[in-house]
Amino acid sequence: MKLADCLKMAFSDLNKRKLRTALTSFGIAVGAMLVILMAGLGQGIQQIGSDQIKQMDTMRIIKVIPKTTKGKDKIIAEDILDKFKKVSGVAGVSASIDTEVGEVKLGSRTGKKVNVQGNNLKFNVFMDAKQNEIKSDKKKVKKYGYRPIIAGDTMTRKNMDSVLVGQTYLNRIGIKDYKSVVGKEIDVVVSFPEIPGAPKKQPLLIKAKIAGVVNKLYDNGSNVITTSDSIAARIQEYYMSETDYINKKGYTTVNVEAKNMSDVTKVESAIKKMGYETQSQAGYADRMNTMFTIIKAILIAAGAIVLIVASIGVVNTMTMSVYEKTKSIGIMKAQGASKKSIRTMFTVQSGSLGFIGSIAGIAIALILGGIVNKVVAAYKIGGMEAGMKIVDIRASVLAFTIIFTILICVIAGIVPARRAAKLNPVDALRCD
Structure with missing residues (x-):
């Protein structure tokens, strides 16, 4: 049939x-x-x-810790950053020396206990992944915008003596007209607290010009002054009473951005082979x-x-x-x-x-x-x-x-x- x-x-x-x-x-x-x-x-x-x-594009970012996989200190100097940049699948590298100062003066206004992020201007100041993630939040973009610089311009190697100021920092000291501070001189005062019986060390005064204002949605848009790594190194040298800080201590925070989520594991593995400890959220997505x-x-x-x-x-x-x-x-x-x-x-x-x-x-x-x-x-x-x-x-x-x-x-x-x-x-x- x-x-x-x-x-x-x-x-x-x-x-x-x-x-x-x-x-x-x-x-x-x-x-x-x-x-x-x-x-x-x-x-x-x-x-x-x-x-x-x-949308969580920052999952492409790998944090490189200045330690070996066995937990021993291992500095990350500029030549190491170059090696990170050349790894297959890497879109960008960001490196900074992180420190803090007791006082920052802008005209008649003063901000206390301000964080300083000293970036190597040869590499990224702002990561693309962070900007992409901010773009995905329509409500925040509508309110604050998504671009990292909301007034002025970013820093370059040609203006290494300039700084970026965080939007939150300006709000703290009562400044809302962000364009008005661009090009103005800012004083960064580095000093030790007075300790009875201890010799007093003269404060270090660093004068710089404001190149731009950073959107509060970014990490360095908070209570942060973004400088070049050379300025941050001077601050650390003052605190530690030594010279040649960058070559001796290297960078505090180093982030490597993979081109795609699929590249994260490969890039992380390559960095580990160089002997550094890493942190990423690659496993989270999997x-x-x-x-x-x-x-x-x-x-x-x-x-x-x-x-x-x-x-x-x-x-x-x-x-x-x-x-x-x-x-x-x-x-x-x-x-x-x-x-x-x-x-x-x-x-x-x-x-x-x-x-x-x-x-x-x-x-x-x-x-x-x-x-x-x-x-x-x-x-x-x-x-x-x-x-x-x-x-x-x-x-x-x-x-x-x-x-x-x-x-x-x-x-x-x-x-x-x-x-x-x-x-x-x-x-x-x-x-x-």
Whole structure:
């Protein structure tokens, strides 16, 4: 018996028993719908999580610690920075000497206990990854903008005696007109606190001009004065009473920016081979993706279990169909129909039930998924916005569901089909 004939007969039989077919198909449809919705929910959660990880672009930044992997101090000098920059997959390098001063004067205004970040101006002052992450926060961008410099310009190697001042620092000393301070002279006063009985050391006064003001959304936009590394080294030399600080002590904070998230592990490994300890969040993204995959698998499995339970109805339907067609089976066998033909006929019929149920399940899942996405976006549940999908149904999931549902129903119909094939034609013809 040809497959086309089996399909024609299967749909003809199903059409004769509309109510039973509808009820059985509905059970299968519910199972198929749950498989699709659970898979879509898992995919949606994973996609939203992945998008949020991508927005956390600073995960591309690797912090290099001036210690060996065994915990011993190991300085990071400028020649080492050059080596970091040449590593395959590196987009940029930032290095600074971090210190603090007791007083910074701007005209008649004074700021106490101000952090100083002395950058090597041969390399990045601002990392692209940080700017990309700030860009992703639309609310903050609307309020503060995303560019690192909000007034004036950044520092370069041509103006190493200039400084950048943080927006937060200016706010602290009561300055809101940021453009008004650009080009003005600023005094950085470095001194030791007076200790009774100890010799007094004359304060170190460093005069510089303000090149620009740093957006408060950036690290050095807080209570920070950004200088060249040479100025920060002078401050440290004052505190430590020694010379040639950069070559002797190296840089305090060194960050290496990978071109892509996929390069982080490779770059980090290369830096470790140079003997330095590193810190990054590369493992975090991998762990999150693994967790999302597990969640998606659990959700799909939950839907699949319901579908398998629904297939019990197929067994019942096909058993009834065999009972009702017993005499017809006897006639077909008397006319020479083989056991294989009889078995195929009923197997195709059970698969047809699965096909009908899966199509109905897909229709219901697409409608419900669309409604859920619109409601979640409309009420901004969980921070969802227009265009985002909490239920993300892919075409591959629909194709898988159709195949899986038909397969489950075919398996469920095997026992009734084998029973039909084994019927004795004489006994079958006697059945009323």
